[in-house]
Amino acid sequence: MNITIANIFNKQIKLNTNIKISGWVRTKRDSKLGFSFIVIYDGSCLKTLQIIANKKIKNYKKEILLLTTGCSIQVKGVLVYYKENKQLYEIKAKHIKILGWVNNPCSYPMSAKHHTLEHLRNFSHLRPRTNFIGAISRIRNILFYYIHKYFQKNNYYWIQTPIITSLDTEGSSEMFEISESKSYITSKSKKNNYKFFGKKTFLTVSSQLNLESYACSMSKVYSFGPTFRAENSNTTRHLAEFWMLEVERSFIKLPEIIEITKNFLKYILNNLLLKSEEDIVFFSKLFNVDLIQKIQKLINYDFFEIEYKEAIDILIKENNRFNVKISINSDLNHEHELYLTDKYFNAPVIIKNFPKQLKAFYMKINNDNKTVASMDILLPKLGEIIGGSQREDRLSMLDKRLFELKLNKKKYWWYRDLRKYGTVPHSGFGLGFERLLLYVTNIKNIRDVVPFPRSSKNAFF
Numbered sequence: 001m002n003i004t005i006a007n008i009f010n011k012q013i014k015l016n017t018n019i020k021i022s023g024w025v026r027t028k029r030d031s032k033l034g035f036s037f038i039v040i041y042d043g044s045c046l047k048t049l050q051i052i053a054n055k056k057i058k059n060y061k062k063e064i065l066l067l068t069t070g071c072s073i074q075v076k077g078v079l080v081y082y083k084e085n086k087q088l089y090e091i092k093a094k095h096i097k098i099l100g101w102v103n104n105p106c107s108y109p110m111s112a113k114h115h116t117l118e119h120l121r122n123f124s125h126l127r128p129r130t131n132f133i134g135a136i137s138r139i140r141n142i143l144f145y146y147i148h149k150y151f152q153k154n155n156y157y158w159i160q161t162p163i164i165t166s167l168d169t170e171g172s173s174e175m176f177e178i179s180e181s182k183s184y185i186t187s188k189s190k191k192n193n194y195k196f197f198g199k200k201t202f203l204t205v206s207s208q209l210n211l212e213s214y215a216c217s218m219s220k221v222y223s224f225g226p227t228f229r230a231e232n233s234n235t236t237r238h239l240a241e242f243w244m245l246e247v248e249r250s251f252i253k254l255p256e257i258i259e260i261t262k263n264f265l266k267y268i269l270n271n272l273l274l275k276s277e278e279d280i281v282f283f284s285k286l287f288n289v290d291l292i293q294k295i296q297k298l299i300n301y302d303f304f305e306i307e308y309k310e311a312i313d314i315l316i317k318e319n320n321r322f323n324v325k326i327s328i329n330s331d332l333n334h335e336h337e338l339y340l341t342d343k344y345f346n347a348p349v350i351i352k353n354f355p356k357q358l359k360a361f362y363m364k365i366n367n368d369n370k371t372v373a374s375m376d377i378l379l380p381k382l383g384e385i386i387g388g389s390q391r392e393d394r395l396s397m398l399d400k401r402l403f404e405l406k407l408n409k410k411k412y413w414w415y416r417d418l419r420k421y422g423t424v425p426h427s428g429f430g431l432g433f434e435r436l437l438l439y440v441t442n443i444k445n446i447r448d449v450v451p452f453p454r455s456s457k458n459a460f461f
């Protein structure tokens with residue numbers, strides 16, 4: 001059976017035994033004395049493995065000497081310590097089978113030289129062969145696992161909410177409309193006549209409304225899936241397709257959902273440090289930042305919680321710093337968020353109770369009738385990572401908001417039903433998964449933390 005490099009470094013394989021291992025050549029060096037050092041990787045972990053092949057191997061001259069970066073090989077040999085160093089291993093090869101050559105090595109886009117992240121983005125299909133994308137993919141995997149684990153452990157149910165929707169959950173109209181295949185579009189009008197669903201449909205911008213219907217029956221639920229936004233903001237923090245975790249819980253109010261959110265973040269980050277240290281250290285070295293310390297700080301320190309009004313008071317005093325000046329009732333831009341997290345508090349910040357006109361229709365109106373029971377969580381050097389709120393559970397107030405925002409009440413009939421039949425207080429939040437990855441790795445561009453990035457003018461394949 002094939003073993004992996006991770007099996008070896010996790011000490012699952014006995015020393016001095018015969019093993020079979022497969023992978024891709026990262027580098028090869030030939031000695032004049034009749035042997036070659038081949039370094040292979042297989043993506044199972046960040047580490048590579050050195051293979052020593054000598055001229056006694058029957059295809060040494062004809063094949064092994066011709067190997068280049070990117071070729072795939074299967075090696076049979078004996079596992080030994082590398083130069084008596086008990087931390088490292090190598091394989092004394094007995095047989096090497098070439099599984100795949102690299103045609104025209106000069107044109108191989110992932111050659112051994114250093115490539116920029118921009119170059120790698122043009123090769124989403126080959127870039128997982130780099131340490132960079134390998135490391136981010138393993139971190140993604142671990143975070144996915146612990147996110148599910150946290151909610152399963154705490155008795156939440158995972159609800160698989162739909163991607164196709166007819167409602168604009170966030171009321172911001174940044175939606176991708178679904179266009180039907182040719183057979184549904186009449187040749188005369190050449191327009192989409194929505195025959196398939198009988199109405200306009202879109203890719204979901206948030207599964208929250210669907211999730212609320214399950215929270216209002218199963219109490220503790222979450223969803224985790226692809227989410228789509230047609231924001232034309234070509235920033236390093238926005239994707240057209242990203243993953244959002246959404247959590248919805250009945251019988252709780254804003255302060256409790258804030259506690260749950262903090263507890264959840266600390267849990268997943270703690271486990272990330274336990275399970276992905278090697279990959280985190282890789283990014284620490286690359287960007288020259290102590291990421292372990294940065295993540296530990298988030299786990300150990302408390303978040304600052306402030307009212308929207310307090311945030312505005314702080315920011316107005318500093319207006320001369322900002323490109324976009326802030327005033328009461330205006331929304332926070334990225335530069336304002338970063339001033340609060342990086343300069344003023346030097347810590348994560350939770351901003352609560354925004355003016356109702358800055359937030360979506362579903363948030364609960366506070367007693368002042370001006371603000372909503374909302375929260376945004378901002379992280380240093382990143383800005384907003386989580387948005388959440390207590391939901392409006394009173395039918396009359398919900399209808400008032402729909403009216404104020406000129407949203408068609410009829411379209412929301414099923415959502416209104418949840419308030420008609422056994423309404424309950426409930427609250428929830430949404431976490432942008434890729435934004436979390438930016439935070440824990442210090443990667444600057446969100447297109448580099450997702451396998452196949454889709455963003456404005458970017459959907460290669």
Ligand code: 4AD
Nearest residue numbers: 206208238239242246385386387388428429430432
């Ligand atoms: O703040 P948002 O828009 O909140 C909602 O959609 C709520 N319905 C969530 C809920 O309460 N269930 O989005 C939540 C998070 C943001 O804080 C941000 O981290 C991320 O989703 N996000 C994006 N991430 C990448 N690319 C984009 N275009 C994003 N838009 C939002």
Ligand code: MG
Nearest residue numbers: 376384386387
């Ligand atoms: Mg938001």
